[in-house]
Amino acid sequence: xxxxxxxxxxxxxxxxxxxxxxxxxxxxxxxxxxxxxxxxxxxxxxxxxxxxxxxxxxxxxxxxxxxxxxxxxxxxxxxxxxxxxxxxxxxxxxxxxx
Amino acid sequence: xxxxxxxxxxxxxxxxxxxxxxxxxxxxxxxxxxxxxxxxxxxxxxxxxxxxxxxxxxxxxxxxxxxxxxxxxxxxxxxxxxxxxxxxxxxxxxxxxxxxxxxxxxxxxxxxxxxxxxxxxxxxxxxxxxxxxxxxxxxxxxxxxxxxxxxxxxxxxxxxxxxxxxxxxxxxxxxxxxxxxxxxxxxxxxxxxxxxxxxxx
Numbered sequence: 001x002x003x004x005x006x007x008x009x010x011x012x013x014x015x016x017x018x019x020x021x022x023x024x025x026x027x028x029x030x031x032x033x034x035x036x037x038x039x040x041x042x043x044x045x046x047x048x049x050x051x052x053x054x055x056x057x058x059x060x061x062x063x064x065x066x067x068x069x070x071x072x073x074x075x076x077x078x079x080x081x082x083x084x085x086x087x088x089x090x091x092x093x094x095x096x097x098x
Numbered sequence: 099x100x101x102x103x104x105x106x107x108x109x110x111x112x113x114x115x116x117x118x119x120x121x122x123x124x125x126x127x128x129x130x131x132x133x134x135x136x137x138x139x140x141x142x143x144x145x146x147x148x149x150x151x152x153x154x155x156x157x158x159x160x161x162x163x164x165x166x167x168x169x170x171x172x173x174x175x176x177x178x179x180x181x182x183x184x185x186x187x188x189x190x191x192x193x194x195x196x197x198x199x200x201x202x203x204x205x206x207x208x209x210x211x212x213x214x215x216x217x218x219x220x221x222x223x224x225x226x227x228x229x230x231x232x233x234x235x236x237x238x239x240x241x242x243x244x245x246x247x248x249x250x251x252x253x254x255x256x257x258x259x260x261x262x263x264x265x266x267x268x269x270x271x272x273x274x275x276x277x278x279x280x281x282x283x284x285x286x287x288x289x290x291x292x293x294x295x296x297x298x299x
Contacts, residue, residue, distance in 0.1 A: 013179050020172035027168060030287070031161045034294035043295060051287040055280050062175045063276045069113055072121045079125020083132030090136040 010064060019061050026050055120270045124277045131281050134236060135288060138229040145224040151289075152296035154217050156210070163206040164286045167241075170199035171279045174248075178272045184262040186255060193252040193268075196275065200245040207238050230289070237285060240278045247271050 011019070030050050033039050039046065060066035065073055109115050142151075177192035211231070219227045251271060254260045260267070 010179070010182075013176055016172060016175050016179070020169065023168050023171075024165060027161065027164060030291060031157065034157065034291055035298050040295050044292065047287050047291050051283050054283050058171060058276055058280050058283070062171050062279075063273055069111075071111055071113060071118070075118065075121040076125045076128075079122075079128040083128040086129065087132045087136045087139075090140060094140050096140060 010067060011061060016062070019057060023054055023057060026054055114266060116270060117266065117273075120273050124273060127277065131233075131237075131284070134229075134233040135284065138233050138289060141225040141229045145226045147224050149214075149218045149223075149226075151226055151230070151293045154214050154219055155290055155293055155297055156213075157290060157294050157297060159206070159210065160286065160290050163203055163210075164282060166199050166206070167203050167279050167282050170196050170203070171276050173199060174272045174275045178265065178268050181260070181262060181265040181268050186260075189260075189268070190252060190255050193248050193255065197245050197248045197252065200241055200248070200275075204238060204241055204245070207234065207241075233285065233289065237278070237281055240281070244271070244275050244278050247274065 030047060033043060033046050033050075059076070065076065109118065111118070173192045173195040177189050177196060180186075180188035180192055211234075214227075214230075219230070221228055221231045248271060251260060251268060
């Protein structure tokens with residue numbers, strides 16, 4: 001295990017490399033699915049699920065939010081939730097979702 | 099600058115106030131990018147004159163840029179791991195690697211912008227050009243600022259002015275860098291990949 005910071009367990013360097021490989025594979029899948037015509041109807045949910053997955057992995061492991069104090073999760077999460085709310089509100093207001 | 103001088107004040111939470119500030123900043127920057135992404139999505143498909151996204155986007159090219167930025171997150175986290183172990187040689191290698199990958203991404207973005215402008219996409223040309231350049235340019239500015247910070251730490255490390263006890267500085271720079279990466283994860287999907295079916299089919 002790598003040296004601890006703020007008494008939290010951080011992944012080892014090998015684990016960081018494995019995470020990078022997983023993120024690369026997911027990115028490759030994201031690009032591949034847009035070329036598959038049969039999946040065009042499901043493209044939006046597939047892309048959203050994959051990108052949200054990548055987002056969570058980077059925030060959780062590379063930004064150490066999974067291992068850090070919960071206050072950081074609250075600070076980031078509140079900004080993120082508000083950002084998603086603003087985005088959805090604007091989309092609804094201008095009829096993009098309707 | 100000594101370690102004592104760089105140490106943050108103790109807070110009632112027991113957490114370093116600089117790290118609390120960085121997370122608060124990242125949370126607020128989410129709102130900034132959400133407003134830009136919202137604007138892009140609201141204007142999507144509303145341009146009355148071309149060029150349109152499907153005429154100019156190059157998905158394989160942007161995928162390589164996305165991969166480069168993703169790999170820079172790996173090198174950044176390895177730099178943090180190195181300084182926390184007191185391994186200054188690897189810290190410099192990974193900081194330099196992250197900066198180079200950031201510069202490759204910026205060079206790619208500059209080239210993409212140049213090609214787009216040659217094809218008639220400009221900031222004033224249509225709604226797509228305005229919203230696209232505003233969103234991606236602000237992201238590019240964030241990357242540029244990140245590269246400057248990382249190069250500053252690289253030079254400080256070369257001069258022996260970055261000790262193991264100051265690893266929080268690298269951690270904060272890393273948080274900022276990873277945030278820039280996650281913003282690109284969103285932009286890559288909602289700007290480029292969602293448009294891809296109109297290009298490839």
